Amino acid sequence: MNFDAHAVLQSSLLQEVKHLAITKFREREAALHDSVSMPMENLKELWDRGLLTATVRREHGGLGSNVMSDDPATFLQTIRTVAHGSPGTAHCVQVQNHVAWAIDEIGTDEQRERFLAPMTKEMKLCSFVGSEAGRKHMYVLKTTAKKTDGGYIVNGNKNYATNGYEDGLAIVFATVEGETDYMNSHLMVIVEPGMEGLSINHDWYRPTGMRVCPSPEIYMNNVFIPNTHVLGEPGTYPKGRWQGRFHLGFAANYLGTIEGAYEWVLNSLKERGRGKDPFVQLRVGEMQIQLYGAQVAFENAIATWRRGDVLQAELASMKAKAICAHVASNLSTTLIQLAGSTALFDEYPLGRMLRDLQTHYLHVGHDRTSQIVGAACLDEVFDSTLQR
Numbered sequence: 001m002n003f004d005a006h007a008v009l010q011s012s013l014l015q016e017v018k019h020l021a022i023t024k025f026r027e028r029e030a031a032l033h034d035s036v037s038m039p040m041e042n043l044k045e046l047w048d049r050g051l052l053t054a055t056v057r058r059e060h061g062g063l064g065s066n067v068m069s070d071d072p073a074t075f076l077q078t079i080r081t082v083a084h085g086s087p088g089t090a091h092c093v094q095v096q097n098h099v100a101w102a103i104d105e106i107g108t109d110e111q112r113e114r115f116l117a118p119m120t121k122e123m124k125l126c127s128f129v130g131s132e133a134g135r136k137h138m139y140v141l142k143t144t145a146k147k148t149d150g151g152y153i154v155n156g157n158k159n160y161a162t163n164g165y166e167d168g169l170a171i172v173f174a175t176v177e178g179e180t181d182y183m184n185s186h187l188m189v190i191v192e193p194g195m196e197g198l199s200i201n202h203d204w205y206r207p208t209g210m211r212v213c214p215s216p217e218i219y220m221n222n223v224f225i226p227n228t229h230v231l232g233e234p235g236t237y238p239k240g241r242w243q244g245r246f247h248l249g250f251a252a253n254y255l256g257t258i259e260g261a262y263e264w265v266l267n268s269l270k271e272r273g274r275g276k277d278p279f280v281q282l283r284v285g286e287m288q289i290q291l292y293g294a295q296v297a298f299e300n301a302i303a304t305w306r307r308g309d310v311l312q313a314e315l316a317s318m319k320a321k322a323i324c325a326h327v328a329s330n331l332s333t334t335l336i337q338l339a340g341s342t343a344l345f346d347e348y349p350l351g352r353m354l355r356d357l358q359t360h361y362l363h364v365g366h367d368r369t370s371q372i373v374g375a376a377c378l379d380e381v382f383d384s385t386l387q388r
Contacts, residue, residue, distance in 0.1 A: 010074050013049065014081050020045055021085030022260065026349050029086045032212045033352055036205060038125070038163075039212045042082075042089040043096075047123040051078050051093060053116075055101035060112065061120035066101050067245050067305040067313065076252045076302060083256025084263070085349075087356040088212030090256060092125065094249045095162045095213075099126035099171055102188070102242065106232040114228070115169060115190060124168035129218060131160040138386055139182035139238050143220065145174040145189065151226040152176075154189060162215040164200055166193050170218065176234050186238055188231040197223040209355030241310060243385040247317035248301055251324045254361050255298050258328035261353045262287060265339045283338055287331050294320075294327040314384035315376055322369045325361040332357060 025042045032039055046052055054075040056062025065074035075097060083090035103116045118124060132142055143156025154174050161170060169192045179185030191198055201217040237243070266284065274280050301320040305313040332354050336344065344351040368387050375382035 010071075010077070013074075014077055017046070017049070017051070017078060017081045018084055021082050021089075022263075023085070025082065025089055026085035029088065029212050029352065030346070030349065034211075036211045036214055038214055039086060039089045039092065042086060043092060043125065044123055046078075046082070046089075046093060051075075052096050052123065053100045053119050054078060055097040056104045056116065056120070060104055060116065062100065062104070066097075067248065067302075067317075068105075070306075072302050072305045076248050079249055079252035080256035080259070080298075083253045084260030086212065087253055087257045087353065087360060088210050090253050091210065091213040091360070092163055094253065095128055096124075096126055096168075098128045098246060098249070099169070102128070102171060102231065103190075106188075106236055106240070110228070111190075111231070119168070125163040126168035127161045127163045127165055127170035127218075129158045129161045129170050130173040132156065132158050137182070138243065139186045141173055141175040141186075143172070143174040144177050145187045145225070146177045148224075151224060151228075151230065152187070152189065154220045154223045154225050156220050158218040158220070159204065160215045161200075161218045162213050164202075164214065164216050165191055165198075165218065166200065171231060172218065172220070173237070179234065183235040183238055185234060186236075187234050188237055189225040190229040190231055191218070191220070191223065191225070192229075195223055197221040207359050209352070209357065209359030211356075238385065241314070241385050243387075244310070244314035244317070247314065247321050247387070248298070248305075250360075250363055251298055251301070251317065251321040254321070254324040254328045254357065255294055257353055257357045257360070258294075258324075258331050259291065261335055261350055261357070262291060262331060264348075264350060264353075265335045265343070268339060268343065280338060283334055287334055290327045290330060294324045297323045311384065315373060318369050318384060318387055319373060321364060322366060325364045325366070328357055328361060 028039055028041055050063050053062040055066040058064040063074055065071040079090045079094050082093060100119055103111060134142060145152040145154045158172060169190055171188050172191055174187045174189060176185045176187050199219045204217045205215050269275060269280060297320040301316040304316040339350055365387060372382045372384055372387055
């Protein structure tokens with residue numbers, strides 16, 4: 001498919017997804033918010049369109065869209081577009097695609113047949129779990145993997161396991177016992193339902209926002225992981241700079257969420273006849289200028305990945321992520337002031353979207369981002385994957 005034809009297809013798909021997001025997805029999120037439930041109907045509609053395996057190579061049944069491919073945009077723009085109506089659904093899509101992408105690129109032929117192929121035949125929801133309480137370094141985990149005959153014995157408690165593993169699988173990070181260098185100790189293992197010693201706590205996840213992307217705790221008590229379920233060699237994740245590939249997925253969610261909230265308030269102001277107020281015009285103009293800056297930063301980061309310089313693309317992605325989060329935070333207060341307190345009632349989406357945003361952009365780590373970018377500018381040692 002040539003570039004022009006692909007661009008037309010992408011535009012048509014994203015228009016369809018946006019309509020779903022601001023109608024069906026938004027309505028369903030309102031119903032699911034209090035119960036902290038998975039947006040299964042939303043995800044099924046996206047799976048039907050191939051968007052839960054968008055990152056997978058075309059020859060393996062996916063859309064071939066990830067930052068290392070010739071089409072970095074489709075997957076990222078999907079997250080952004082879904083977030084217009086349901087940021088939680090967008091995050092579920094992001095995590096599921098990260099799992100599928102890692103198995104597609106890192107996995108053996110047997111692993112792709114066993115774990116990836118089923119994702120293209122029926123809807124699976126998978127988790128990518130590095131997070132844990134008290135971790136001192138991104139690549140050095142309290143969860144341990146002890147080498148044994150035929151595999152590893154894994155022990156540890158993980159949290160923020162978006163999607164869980166019960167409807168698919170989870171890629172879990174651990175540190176190999178006896179290794180001190182994370183380039184040789186960081187290990188990815190695949191866990192599946194029914195493994196002895198594996199359990200899950202759904203009651204833990206009760207945040208203010210992002211409640212429709214349930215992210216439970218996973219407990220691993222002497223879980224035997226056979227070699228068939230070890231993804232790559234120890235150190236594959238940091239050596240492959242995988243963490244740096246994921247920055248823009250978060251930026252896409254922050255940007256899409258604030259765009260959706262802005263558009264909702266803008267339409268409300270028009271419907272209420274407030275567009276003639278010069279002070280409303282001023283505030284809307286200020287917001288549009290800031291939003292434009294975030295949009296340009298996001299699109300520029302995508303373009304940087306296309307140029308193939310991974311290090312510069314990681315830095316551009318980090319800057320875009322920080323800019324999108326900062327602009328979203330700034331606009332939130334102005335949107336509330338323009339919309340009025342009634343707009344925060346549960347019957348409207350604005351309150352939920354802003355709570356989702358406030359919960360989610362805490363992921364960024366602004367100081368760490370600025371420190372790494374500053375070190376790069378000063379020609380000092382830095383690692384642009386060591387940022388959440």
